[in-house]
Amino acid sequence: xxxxxxxxxxxxxxxxxxxxxxxxxxxxxxLPVLFKMQVSTYVTDEVQRIYDHMEQxxxxxxxxxxxxxxIFIAFxxxxxxxxxxxxxxFATLRHAFLRGIPVIAWSGLPTGVDLGEQDMHLIAKxxxxxxxxxxxxxxxxxPFVQAIIALxxxxxxxxxxxxxxxxxxxxxLLKNIYNFNRxxxxxxMSGTSYPESWVTYANGLYGKMVVTGSTAVSAAKYYPFxxxxxxxxxMGGLKGAAEYEQLVxxxxxxxxxxxxxxxxxxxxxxxxxxxxxTAYYTPEFTPEEIQLSLARRNTAxxxxxxxxxxxxxxxxxxxxxxxxxxxxxxxxxx
Amino acid sequence: xxxxxxxxxxLFLTLAVFSFLFRDNVIYKFAEHLFVGTSVGYTIFVSYTNxxxxxxWNPFRRALGDGDVLLAVWLGLGIVVGFLYFSRxxxxxxxxxxxxxxxxxxxxxxxxxxxxxxxxxxxQLYGTVVDPAGDSLLNAEKIGTFxxxxxxxxxxxxxxxxxxxxxxxxxxxxxxxxxxxxxxxVVRFSRNPALIYLMVAFGASFGYTFMGRISLFxxxxxxxxxxxxxxxxNMVSG
Amino acid sequence: MKKKIxxxxxxxLFFFLPFLSAQESAPAEFALHDTPNNAGEQxxxxxxxxxxxxxxxxxxxxxxxxxxxxxxRRLVNAGKLIILPLITRQAGVPxxxxxxxxxxxxxxxxxxxxxxxxxxxxxxxxxxxxFILGLLFIGLIIFFVRGAKRGQELFIRKIPGLEAIDxxxxxxxxxxRPVFYIPGTSTMADVATLASLNILRPVARQVAKYExxxxxxxxxxxxxxxxxxxxxxxxxxxxxxxxYEDGIAYLASMGQFDxxxxxxxxxxxxxxxxxxxxxxxxxESLILAETANSVGAIQIAGTxxxxxxxxxxxxxxxxxxxxxxxxxxxxxxxxxxxxxxxKAQDILKGILLVVFILAIILQLIGLDFxxxxxLNPQW
Numbered sequence: 001x002x003x004x005x006x007x008x009x010x011x012x013x014x015x016x017x018x019x020x021x022x023x024x025x026x027x028x029x030x031l032p033v034l035f036k037m038q039v040s041t042y043v044t045d046e047v048q049r050i051y052d053h054m055e056q057x058x059x060x061x062x063x064x065x066x067x068x069x070x071i072f073i074a075f076x077x078x079x080x081x082x083x084x085x086x087x088x089x090f091a092t093l094r095h096a097f098l099r100g101i102p103v104i105a106w107s108g109l110p111t112g113v114d115l116g117e118q119d120m121h122l123i124a125k126x127x128x129x130x131x132x133x134x135x136x137x138x139x140x141x142x143p144f145v146q147a148i149i150a151l152x153x154x155x156x157x158x159x160x161x162x163x164x165x166x167x168x169x170x171x172x173l174l175k176n177i178y179n180f181n182r183x184x185x186x187x188x189m190s191g192t193s194y195p196e197s198w199v200t201y202a203n204g205l206y207g208k209m210v211v212t213g214s215t216a217v218s219a220a221k222y223y224p225f226x227x228x229x230x231x232x233x234x235m236g237g238l239k240g241a242a243e244y245e246q247l248v249x250x251x252x253x254x255x256x257x258x259x260x261x262x263x264x265x266x267x268x269x270x271x272x273x274x275x276x277x278t279a280y281y282t283p284e285f286t287p288e289e290i291q292l293s294l295a296r297r298n299t300a301x302x303x304x305x306x307x308x309x310x311x312x313x314x315x316x317x318x319x320x321x322x323x324x325x326x327x328x329x330x331x332x333x334x
Numbered sequence: 335x336x337x338x339x340x341x342x343x344x345l346f347l348t349l350a351v352f353s354f355l356f357r358d359n360v361i362y363k364f365a366e367h368l369f370v371g372t373s374v375g376y377t378i379f380v381s382y383t384n385x386x387x388x389x390x391w392n393p394f395r396r397a398l399g400d401g402d403v404l405l406a407v408w409l410g411l412g413i414v415v416g417f418l419y420f421s422r423x424x425x426x427x428x429x430x431x432x433x434x435x436x437x438x439x440x441x442x443x444x445x446x447x448x449x450x451x452x453x454x455x456x457x458q459l460y461g462t463v464v465d466p467a468g469d470s471l472l473n474a475e476k477i478g479t480f481x482x483x484x485x486x487x488x489x490x491x492x493x494x495x496x497x498x499x500x501x502x503x504x505x506x507x508x509x510x511x512x513x514x515x516x517x518x519x520v521v522r523f524s525r526n527p528a529l530i531y532l533m534v535a536f537g538a539s540f541g542y543t544f545m546g547r548i549s550l551f552x553x554x555x556x557x558x559x560x561x562x563x564x565x566x567x568n569m570v571s572g
Numbered sequence: 573m574k575k576k577i578x579x580x581x582x583x584x585l586f587f588f589l590p591f592l593s594a595q596e597s598a599p600a601e602f603a604l605h606d607t608p609n610n611a612g613e614q615x616x617x618x619x620x621x622x623x624x625x626x627x628x629x630x631x632x633x634x635x636x637x638x639x640x641x642x643x644x645r646r647l648v649n650a651g652k653l654i655i656l657p658l659i660t661r662q663a664g665v666p667x668x669x670x671x672x673x674x675x676x677x678x679x680x681x682x683x684x685x686x687x688x689x690x691x692x693x694x695x696x697x698x699x700x701x702x703f704i705l706g707l708l709f710i711g712l713i714i715f716f717v718r719g720a721k722r723g724q725e726l727f728i729r730k731i732p733g734l735e736a737i738d739x740x741x742x743x744x745x746x747x748x749r750p751v752f753y754i755p756g757t758s759t760m761a762d763v764a765t766l767a768s769l770n771i772l773r774p775v776a777r778q779v780a781k782y783e784x785x786x787x788x789x790x791x792x793x794x795x796x797x798x799x800x801x802x803x804x805x806x807x808x809x810x811x812x813x814x815x816y817e818d819g820i821a822y823l824a825s826m827g828q829f830d831x832x833x834x835x836x837x838x839x840x841x842x843x844x845x846x847x848x849x850x851x852x853x854x855x856e857s858l859i860l861a862e863t864a865n866s867v868g869a870i871q872i873a874g875t876x877x878x879x880x881x882x883x884x885x886x887x888x889x890x891x892x893x894x895x896x897x898x899x900x901x902x903x904x905x906x907x908x909x910x911x912x913x914x915k916a917q918d919i920l921k922g923i924l925l926v927v928f929i930l931a932i933i934l935q936l937i938g939l940d941f942x943x944x945x946x947l948n949p950q951w
Contacts, residue, residue: 022355029548033555063650083553084546110380111373140384145445153613153661161388181614181657196454200446204453204949205699216546217879220539227499228461230453237542238549295560303552310548358833366827451702451709456949459924463931463943470935500932507925512728512899513918521729532893533885540882 010324010331021317028313029306037305046226047243050211050233051095057184058099069184070102070177072151074141074194075116078109081191081215087241087300088213089119089189094297095248097127098255102134102173104155104183106141108194113140117163125281126293128267131164132171139163144194148201154178164279180206185232191215195222199230213240238307241300249297260297264290338569341562348554390416462503471496502531599623599673600631604686612663612692617656623673625649632680634670646674663692698950709920716919717912726911731900733872733890740870741778744845750785751775752844754860755799756851756875757791757831764876765795767901768851769802771874774904775848776806780815789824789838791831796823832856836863849873849888850897853880861887874900 054071061068073092077085096103107116117137129135138159141147150158155178156168168174176182186208188195195212202208209232212222216237225231235244256263268283276283285293350365390413397406415437421430464470473496480493509528514521600621607614621631633645637660647654658667668687672680720726744751753775755768772788779786788803790796799821807816824838825831836859839847847864849857849871857880864871865887873884874892884891892900902910931943 019356029551030555030559033552034559063648066646067656081550083556084549110377110384113380113384139388140380142385145442158389160393163384179659181659200449200453204449204457216542216549220535220542221878224458224461227465228457229466230457230461237545238552239545291564292561299556302556303549306552306555307545307548311545314544354829354833363830366829370827447706448699448702451705452699452949455705455924456702456947459928460943460947460949462928463935463947464940470932472932472936504925504929507921510895511918511921511925512731512914513922514729515727516729536878536882536885539879540886543879543882 010327013324032305039304041242043243046234051247071185072183073105073187076108076190076194078111088235091244091248093123106138121281131280187211189213238303604688606691609696612690619654621649628673630674632672636668638665660690665690712916716915720908720912733892736890740846745782745784747845749845751846753788753848758852762852764852770901770905776803777810780807780810780812788821789835832859843867847871858883
């Protein structure tokens, strides 16, 4: 057997200690985050389709103001995958509230219930959406199959009360919109295999259009469903979130002007504040909240620069590793 | 101040978990055990307040109060059968838990067979013959488009996309077909192309997975530099 | 002659009178019908405005469903066909829709009314093809499982990775180093764990025969007790009960990264020559595979977790991809239930492949009836 000469260049390259690689990775990711580097994002077809479907839903609601359709969002994720899925949830909620599309939601994971509720209130506050009229968070949608069956007939039979404890029969939104007939799009935001279940039941049995927002780990396996139109759109990982964020930001600037800070500062001026229940959010912004709200509009796109640098770094490592490996193999053959 | 305290605890736990990258240590173990314990406790709490109380216990009490005997009996039966799951903790009585398991598994399996066959087999096979616009995937017109305008884009996305997809589905199905001998010509012919397709798919999944892991790391970096640090700076500078 | 002229005029009147008397067409076409393929919980109103929006800007629908109060719906005339679902919740509910047209000056004109009674169907025809496919599949499973139980020989080809098992075990014996078998990090509810434990039996039997040191670190307590039983039986079957110890299969840790840390530590200390990574894995898969690689072990991996397969393929010597794990489990254990279901899956795959190829060929020559009849999920 050939003994390894550890002083040869390729052996040194193949023996780089792991802590060194991790430390360099840390700097490669942390520095772009620290310096807020920006990289422009191109929009892929699968995300553009989501945006287009939402706009079509808005058009439909304009033509049928007494028969509006809502979107349904399933926050099927927990804090472990929040970094990828929160930005796409925020972007979706922004789009819905900007266009006055009602939103109904639940979470399929116990640790996602408070997360989903918090997300909805955070974004609703940015647009003055009223709980019970513009959006409702139902709570823990489990067991999944029974919850879907209820959503196909009358979701109020499954959720006698929402997450906040309100009787669902008293919520104005659920008086008219309580099943799939009045839901235009179903969004499944998940890091698990919940989107497949949504496609199987919501699309397969009830013909609803399903949109998936998934972590990058799972995104690759949803392309077959995209190809057959069982899913009408897919936001895959932080990149998908960044693309949708970009589209929604363009729309927001068109509707509310490019100075988002000024828009937020004056949002609740002259409004009847009694319609806002402070149990959900306080209808006014502190300077810190405005800062966080502005930052939240950009989270995914800010992640694209460190993504790019990390990917380049790994590509370089792969090239170095392969060169060293083939050099070793050639030397062993000699 | 309260918010800053919680965020600092979150920062400490983040760094404690990252310390595993150097080696296993007591701080990492503490963070992991805290996480496991908290998430289990949280799950139990949410299951009780969001599942058991509103969906089982309160409707049962309401049905008893309203005199709706039939509903109360159904709900009561469900509660009893559900509690039979706990018999697993007893060695002598654990066989009783097979009843609720078989009811749940039987119901879920029965309900899911048809939609699964529709969504994962029929729809997918149909989508391998025609695209959503109704055009056949093996489309001579699209190949004609390439010859009229011979660009790389037309080659991959017009001419070759359909045939590659159809061929790929065929060879990969044959790869996972175990009833033919290894030296069968069809199996031999499809083995290498199927492996190429599988490896391309796994490579794409690998790349996506890497992006996913980095995204989670970026999330933590965002938290540290754009959420914790500004609050810390404001506190220190007064 | 006069008679002929009169006859001609009469025919002309007969044919042209409807056109003369029809001063104008109806402003809208509408119909109410029961929505098919449900339990009677919905009817549908199809409404197509024929008048222009200038002539009739909107329509009012007075909808009466059962004994509920009449609901008035205003439809803005966008010139497009509208299909309006009306929820009846159950079968046998009468639904009436009176349609009025709204003129530009705001006055209303009656356009007529339609009614229907909601009807439930016993069968949802949209799922019929999937139902037939399901019946076919279940029939095949019953047929082949019965055949396997009767002792019928069911051929399964040898999976390439399995050929390496004997060599790998022999290598460990020659080097005097242990064999590690990691049956995944999931619970007994996972199919991959069951498949892995089925492969553990013949591997443990070989290990007992070769008298090689054996270690089965496990993450789940229930899987530990099953693994202990499997290894014990295997050692007995190999005629070496003296070599068996309860500590062969042990609970390493219940935490994900605790477990991978503990197993990695064992690998670094004991330097196994062969490591089996078969079952369901999550993020710890690469840690285990890398550590095994670093101690110079030959690794045979297999999982159905598509997100972990790329890591195993990159790091391990042999990988069983997805279904190959189940096939390997059936091949090695020869259990009738496993063999029968695998065979049934294969036959169904074969049938679908033939239908698929026929559909493509017929589609190419313009005959899409075959594809629509067999593969279109909708009836």
